[in-house]
Amino acid sequence: MPSRATYHHGDLHRALLVAAEAELIEKGIEGFTLRGVARRAGVSHAAPAHHFKDTAAMLTALAAVAAKRLTETTTRRREAAPHDPRSRFLASGAGYIDFALENPALFMLLFGSGRPDSDDPELVRHAGAAFTDLVDRIAAITGKDPLADAEGRLDVAAAWSLVHGVASLLIAGRMKSLRPTTDADRDAWLRRLIERILPD
Amino acid sequence: MPSRATYHHGDLHRALLVAAEAELIEKGIEGFTLRGVARRAGVSHAAPAHHFKDTAAMLTALAAVAAKRLTETTTRRREAAPHDPRSRFLASGAGYIDFALENPALFMLLFGSGRPDSDDPELVRHAGAAFTDLVDRIAAITGKDPLADAEGRLDVAAAWSLVHGVASLLIAGRMKSLRPTTDADRDAWLRRLIERILPD
DNA sequence: TCACTAGTCTTTACGACGTAAACATGGCAC
DNA sequence: GTGCCATGTTTACGTCGTAAAGACTAGTGA
Numbered sequence: 001m002p003s004r005a006t007y008h009h010g011d012l013h014r015a016l017l018v019a020a021e022a023e024l025i026e027k028g029i030e031g032f033t034l035r036g037v038a039r040r041a042g043v044s045h046a047a048p049a050h051h052f053k054d055t056a057a058m059l060t061a062l063a064a065v066a067a068k069r070l071t072e073t074t075t076r077r078r079e080a081a082p083h084d085p086r087s088r089f090l091a092s093g094a095g096y097i098d099f100a101l102e103n104p105a106l107f108m109l110l111f112g113s114g115r116p117d118s119d120d121p122e123l124v125r126h127a128g129a130a131f132t133d134l135v136d137r138i139a140a141i142t143g144k145d146p147l148a149d150a151e152g153r154l155d156v157a158a159a160w161s162l163v164h165g166v167a168s169l170l171i172a173g174r175m176k177s178l179r180p181t182t183d184a185d186r187d188a189w190l191r192r193l194i195e196r197i198l199p200d
Numbered sequence: 201m202p203s204r205a206t207y208h209h210g211d212l213h214r215a216l217l218v219a220a221e222a223e224l225i226e227k228g229i230e231g232f233t234l235r236g237v238a239r240r241a242g243v244s245h246a247a248p249a250h251h252f253k254d255t256a257a258m259l260t261a262l263a264a265v266a267a268k269r270l271t272e273t274t275t276r277r278r279e280a281a282p283h284d285p286r287s288r289f290l291a292s293g294a295g296y297i298d299f300a301l302e303n304p305a306l307f308m309l310l311f312g313s314g315r316p317d318s319d320d321p322e323l324v325r326h327a328g329a330a331f332t333d334l335v336d337r338i339a340a341i342t343g344k345d346p347l348a349d350a351e352g353r354l355d356v357a358a359a360w361s362l363v364h365g366v367a368s369l370l371i372a373g374r375m376k377s378l379r380p381t382t383d384a385d386r387d388a389w390l391r392r393l394i395e396r397i398l399p400d
Numbered sequence: 401t402c403a404c405t406a407g408t409c410t411t412t413a414c415g416a417c418g419t420a421a422a423c424a425t426g427g428c429a430c
Numbered sequence: 431g432t433g434c435c436a437t438g439t440t441t442a443c444g445t446c447g448t449a450a451a452g453a454c455t456a457g458t459g460a
Contacts (some may be wrong), residue, residue: 008426026313035417035435042339044439046419051437055418061334111372112312114228118373132369142299154389157366157378165365173313173318177347178357189354197396212408235446242411245450255447318416366459 004042013051015041020062024105027112036060060123063116066106067126072142073099074133083141086198092137092196093163094187096130100167113165134160142199155199162197165189166187202243213251215241220262224305230314234258256315260323263316266306267326271301276328285340288400292337293363293394294387296330299366307371311364334360342399355399362397366390 009015019040024032026071035045035054052058077095100107109116116123138146139153146152169175180189213394218238222230235245235254267308277295295397300307309316314321338346338355346352369375 006219006426010346013438018396030313030315033417034419035419046440047438048216049419058384103237108314111368113230114308150380153378154392155398157375158362158376158393161365161369162362162379162397163365165361165363165370166357168311168368169361169364175360178360180350193353193358193361194270195237196354197362229413233446234448245446247409249409249448 007042009043009047012041012043012047016051016058016059017065018050019066021106024062024109029109029115032059032100048191054062055119059109060116060120062106063110064120064122066103066110067130069103069106070096070099070110071126071130071133074130078133078137085137087095089137089141089159090191090194090197093159094135094190095125096163097167097170100171104171107167112168131160138199159194159197163194166193169195201358211241212241212247212361216248216251216258217261220258221265221306224262228305229309229315232259246338250357256317259307260320261307263310264322264326266303267323267330269303270296270299270310271326271330271333272329274330278333278337282317285305285337286372288389289337289359289398290394292333293359294390296363297367297370297390304371308368312368327384331360338399359394359399363394366393 005170016037019037020032023037023040027033027036032055033089034048037058038045038048041047048058052061074092074095075093077098078088081091118124135156138152138159142152142155144152146156166175170179180186209267216237217352221230221368223237223240227233227236231390234248238245238248239257252261258277274292277291277298278288281291308328318324320392335356337350338359342352342355344352346356366375371378380386
């Protein structure tokens with residue numbers, strides 16, 4: 001069925017991840033299908049088994065990619081921002097939300113579905129980096145380690161919750177009546193929103 | 201295959217919803233199966249078709265139940281709270297989070313999956329009631345209609361986002377290192393968290 | 401009272417899916 | 431060169447969602 005110049009693909013592992021992302025974006029997490037991914041990559045439906053134990057493993061690998069990309073997005077935004085701690089915090093938070101809006105399927109895969117194995121080392125590593133980034137932003141503002149006491153942990157929980165909540169509700173389309181109508185106003189709106197949770 | 205006193209079930213529509221909730225809780229949104237629901241209700245796998253057009257319709261009906269129960273929970277908590285606006289807001293928010301913690305599968309079905317039809321009138325009605333409750337809590341604090349101006353809508357967006365974010369992240373198990381270890385401290389912790397987003 | 405109709409449930413059937421096992425191919429280490 | 435084994439294919443099996451056709455019965459209208 002699959003027609004290809006060579007019997008062996010060459011880089012099927014990577015190709016499958018690319019195909020998997022396309023499949024996820026197009027079909028959503030519900031319609032995601034291993035056989036569909038294989039078709040997209042031009043191989044037989046059983047070929048992925050040699051690279052991913054099962055569907056969950058493939059989704060786990062994809063979630064790790066998502067976590068990595070999320071961290072890259074917040075980092076890039078932060079580095080482009082003014083260097084004062086508050087601006088950097090706002091930029092990082094806006095980056096989190098932008099990632100969600102630009103990659104809703106990946107974001108939902110990462111946070112909203114129980115499908116990826118959340119103990120996977122690669123996933124833990126990249127998700128941990130995103131968390132560390134958040135903690136660092138807050139540390140820069142308060143001047144102490146937020147994880148050291150209950151108040152600091154509350155700072156972290158509140159900031160993450162707000163940003164994550166905005167992202168989730170925007171993606172789910174539940175904030176249509178609250179957010180600004182034009183995309184141009186979105187960024188300013190997001191910043192004003194995030195400002196409300198800034199620690200002193 | 202199914203053995204029952206009478207050929208006709210009598211109240212299969214309701215029984216299917218009960219079975220569907222059990223199926224959702226036990227198998228999760230991923231493992232949710234129409235045939236599994238039918239087995240649970242003791243009918244043939246095709247019987248549900250006479251009561252729900254397809255799987256999505258069944259999940260939509262279940263989501264409407266979830267939305268209704270969410271509103272009931274926040275209402276109950278609010279009514280049990282002291283009558284000052286801030287206490288009532290805190291109680292309502294804590295109710296939202298409690299609902300999520302007590303019904304994680306229903307909460308994720310309602311907000312985190314694209315499976316229910318979000319245009320379903322019954323679902324819109326109950327979800328709208330929950331939203332109205334939130335707006336009313338904020339109106340009671342600020343003394344004006346929050347939806348009337350941009351600042352008020354920002355109040356609503358921020359409050360909803362924080363509460364929704366906490367609920368989502370707690371359910372996903374991503375706040376283990378931030379939340380208090382004992383359940384006894386949880387309520388106080390939640391209140392301190394929600395306080396941070398209270399409008400003036 | 402008694403057919404008949406419409407609604408409810410079952411049976412059967414079909415294509416798609418995930419997974420496993422047996423088989424084919426060819427890259428690469430020796 | 432040769433043989434191993436990772437990589438890909440084929441075949442097979444059980445489960446799923448959905449549709450169509452048949453069995454049963456409650457309720458309606460004559």
